[in-house]
Amino acid sequence: MLKKxxxxxxxxxxxxxxxxxxxxxxxxTRPELAASANGSVAAGTSQDFVVNVGDRIYFxxxxxxxxxxxxxxxxxxxxxxxxxxxxxxxxxxxADERGTRQYNIALGARRAAATKDYLVSRGVxxxxxxxxxxxxxxxxxxxxxxxxxxxxxxxxxxxxxxGS
Amino acid sequence: xxKAFSLIKAQSSKRLFYKMRCFxxxxxxxxxxxxxxxxxxxxxxxxxxxxxxxxMPIALPFLAGVGTQTGMAEDISNVIWADLQRSGLFAPxxxxxxxxxxxxxxxxxxxxxxxxxxxxxxxxGSIVAQPDGQIKAEFRLWDVFAGQQLIGQxxxxxxxxxxxxxxxxxxxxxxxxxGEKGYFDTRIVFIDxxxxxxxxxxxxxxxxQDGANVRYLTRGDNLVLTPRFSPVRQEVTYMSYQGQNPQVxxxxxxTGQREMLGHFPGxxxxxxxxxxxxxxxxxxxxxxxxxxxxxxxxxxxTTRLTNTPAIDTSPSFSPDGRQVVFESDRxxxxxxxxxxxxxxxxxxxxxxxxxxxxxxxxxxxDLIAFTKVNQGRFxxxxxxxxxxxxxxxxxxYHNEGPAWAPNxxxxxxxxxxxxEKGGPKVWTVDxxxxxxxxxxxxxxxxxxxxxxxxx
Numbered sequence: 142m143l144k145k146x147x148x149x150x151x152x153x154x155x156x157x158x159x160x161x162x163x164x165x166x167x168x169x170t171r172p173e174l175a176a177s178a179n180g181s182v183a184a185g186t187s188q189d190f191v192v193n194v195g196d197r198i199y200f201x202x203x204x205x206x207x208x209x210x211x212x213x214x215x216x217x218x219x220x221x222x223x224x225x226x227x228x229x230x231x232x233x234x235x236a237d238e239r240g241t242r243q244y245n246i247a248l249g250a251r252r253a254a255a256t257k258d259y260l261v262s263r264g265v266x267x268x269x270x271x272x273x274x275x276x277x278x279x280x281x282x283x284x285x286x287x288x289x290x291x292x293x294x295x296x297x298x299x300x301x302x303x304g305s
Numbered sequence: 306x307x308k309a310f311s312l313i314k315a316q317s318s319k320r321l322f323y324k325m326r327c328f329x330x331x332x333x334x335x336x337x338x339x340x341x342x343x344x345x346x347x348x349x350x351x352x353x354x355x356x357x358x359x360x361m362p363i364a365l366p367f368l369a370g371v372g373t374q375t376g377m378a379e380d381i382s383n384v385i386w387a388d389l390q391r392s393g394l395f396a397p398x399x400x401x402x403x404x405x406x407x408x409x410x411x412x413x414x415x416x417x418x419x420x421x422x423x424x425x426x427x428x429x430g431s432i433v434a435q436p437d438g439q440i441k442a443e444f445r446l447w448d449v450f451a452g453q454q455l456i457g458q459x460x461x462x463x464x465x466x467x468x469x470x471x472x473x474x475x476x477x478x479x480x481x482x483x484g485e486k487g488y489f490d491t492r493i494v495f496i497d498x499x500x501x502x503x504x505x506x507x508x509x510x511x512x513x514q515d516g517a518n519v520r521y522l523t524r525g526d527n528l529v530l531t532p533r534f535s536p537v538r539q540e541v542t543y544m545s546y547q548g549q550n551p552q553v554x555x556x557x558x559x560t561g562q563r564e565m566l567g568h569f570p571g572x573x574x575x576x577x578x579x580x581x582x583x584x585x586x587x588x589x590x591x592x593x594x595x596x597x598x599x600x601x602x603x604x605x606x607t608t609r610l611t612n613t614p615a616i617d618t619s620p621s622f623s624p625d626g627r628q629v630v631f632e633s634d635r636x637x638x639x640x641x642x643x644x645x646x647x648x649x650x651x652x653x654x655x656x657x658x659x660x661x662x663x664x665x666x667x668x669x670x671d672l673i674a675f676t677k678v679n680q681g682r683f684x685x686x687x688x689x690x691x692x693x694x695x696x697x698x699x700x701x702y703h704n705e706g707p708a709w710a711p712n713x714x715x716x717x718x719x720x721x722x723x724x725e726k727g728g729p730k731v732w733t734v735d736x737x738x739x740x741x742x743x744x745x746x747x748x749x750x751x752x753x754x755x756x757x758x759x760x
Binding site: 205231238239240241242243244246247248250251254255273274275276278279280281282283284285 | 501502503505507528530531544549551572574575588590592593595616618619632634639662663676678681703705706721723724725727752
C-alpha cells in the first residue's frame with residue numbers, strides 16, 4: 142500500500158522529467174525523491190531513509206492509533222535508526238483541516254507522541270527523538286476531499302539536518 | 306507605531322465632554338431653556354431585545370468642515386455612517402433625500418423636514434480647525450419626533466486621529482439609542498495569511514474594528530496562531546513557533562516588545578487572559594495529554610488546573626473570573642466543560658449531537674459561544690453557561706473560532722473555504738444570528754479577537 146503511493150510519486154516525477162511540466166507540479170516533488178528515480182541512493186543517507194524506509198505514517202480521522210501498516214513503517218524506521226545511531230530525529234505530528242485549531246495542535250502532538258513511543262519500544266533511545274505538532278497548519282495535499290485529508294493526517298520522522 | 310498609540314491614548318483621556326449649554330448660539334440657548342418646561346417624553350430608543358431588529362432610520366448629514374483639511378469632515382461623517390450601518394441596527398438615510406441642507410453644530414433642525422423623509426434620529430455637527438493645530442468636533446444627536454436633543458458633545462484631538470474620533474462619535478450615538486455600550490472604537494487582532502495553502506505565511510496583525518489601519522506585528526518568519534487581547538492593556542497573548550519551539554508569548558503593542566511566557570516542559574498553546582488581565586490561562590502538552598495551567602503575570606507562578614489523560618484546551622474565563630469554560634475529549638469526543646477557576650467541580654455542559662470546541666464566555670456573562678462540528682458542517686453557536694438554550698448563529702463548510710465584541714452583542718469568527726484556492730476570511734454576526742458580514746482584509750485572515758474599548 143505504502144509502496145504503491147511511493148511508486149505513484151515516482152511516476153509523477155518521471156512525468157515531470159519527460160514533459161517538462163508546470164513549475165507548480167515541480168514544487169511538490171522533493172529533491173530526495175527525484176534522486177531515487179535514478180535508483181542511486183547511498184545507504185545511511187537521508188534519501189535512503191525517505192525512499193527505502195519511508196518517513197511518514199498515516200492516521201484515521203480524529204485517531205491516534207497506529208495501523209498495522211504504520212507499525213510496519215515504524216519497524217523499518219526503528220531498524221534503520223538503530224543501524225545509523227548518529228542521527229537524531231524530530232517527529233512532526235499533523236492533522237487534517239477538518240477540525241478546530243487548538244484541538245488539532247493537541248491531536249498532532251498525540252500522533253507524534255504515539256509515533257515516538259513506538260520507536261522507543263523498538264529500541265530507539267528517547268533522547269534521540271524530539272516531537273513537534275503542527276496541527277492543521279502544514280498540509281501537504283490541498284484538495285477538498287478525503288484523498289487529500291488522509292495524506293495530511295500524518296506523522297513524519299525527519300532526520301535532523303535533513304529537512305522535511 | 307508605539308508612539309502613535311500612546312499619543313492616541315493621551316488624547317482620548319483628555320476627551321472633553323460638554324453639555325449643550327457649552328455651545329454658544331441663540332437658537333440653541335433657547336432650546337436649552339425650553340427643556341425645563343417640556344413634559345417628560347418617552348425618548349427615542351431602539352428596542353434591540355427582539356430577535357429581528359428593524360433598523361432605525363437615521364439621518365447623517367455631512368458634518369460641516371470649518372477651516373479643516375478638504376474632505377476631512379466628509380470622511381469622518383462617512384466613517385460614522387459605515388459604523389452605524391454595519392451594526393445592522395441603523396439604516397442611514399441617503400443624503401440626497403435631505404430637505405434641510407447645510408447643517409452644522411449650531412443649526413436648529415427643522416424637525417418637520419426630517420420627519421418627512423422618515424428619519425427618527427438626526428446627527429448634526431461641525432469639525433472646526435483650532436489655532437493649535439488640533440481639531441474640534443461638535444455634534445448633536447436629535448430625536449426627530451420629540452424635537453429634542455439627545456446628545457451634545459465636543460471633542461478635541463489631533464487631525465490624524467480623525468478615524469478614532471468618528472468611531473467615538475458613532476459609539477456615543479449607538480449607546481444613546483440602543484442602551485448598550487458601543488464597540489466601534491476598538492481594534493481586532495488577527496492572523497494575516499498569505500501564500501499557497503501548503504506554504505502559508507502567517508503574520509500577527511491588527512486593524513481597526515472596521516478593517517481600516519491594518520498593521521503587521523510580526524514578519525511572517527515564524528508560524529503564529531490564536532492571538533488574544535488583554536482586557537486591560539495594549540497587550541496580546543498568542544502562540545508562536547519561534548525557534549521550532551511552539552510556546553505562548555506576550556506582545557506589547559505599544560512598545561513592540563515580545564516575550565515567551567514561562568519555561569514549560571512542553572508545548573504551550575491556546576492562551577487567554579483572565580478578566581483582570583493579570584494571568585494567562587493556557588494548555589500545556591506533555592506526551593499525549595494537554596492540561597490547563599494558569600500563569601500569574603506578576604509572580605510568574607504557574608498553577609495546574611486540570612490533570613487528565615485527555616486534551617483539555619481552549620480555556621476561557623467567565624467575566625467575574627470565578628469559572629472557566631474549556632473543551633476536553635475526556636469523555637471520548639470534544640465537548641464543553643465548566644469548572645471553578647481553581648480547577649474544581651469540572652462538569653460537562655454540551656450534550657447535543659456533534660463535537661463542541663473553542664468556547665468563549667461572553668463579556669456579559671450570560672452566554673458561551675463555541676464552534677460545533679456535526680456531520681462535516683462547522684457552526685458558530687451560543688449556549689447558556691448551564692448548557693441550555695443552544696442556538697446556532699451560522700453554519701456552513703467551515704466556521705470556527707468565535708470571539709466577542711466587548712459589549713457582548715456581536716461575534717467575530719473566521720470562515721474557511723474549501724480546496725487549493727480556499728482560505729479563511731473574517732466575519733461578524735449579531736448575537737441574534739442576523740446581520741452576517743464579511744470584514745474586508747488585505748488577504749486571508751483567521752483567529753480574530755476583539756480589543757476592549759480603547760481608553
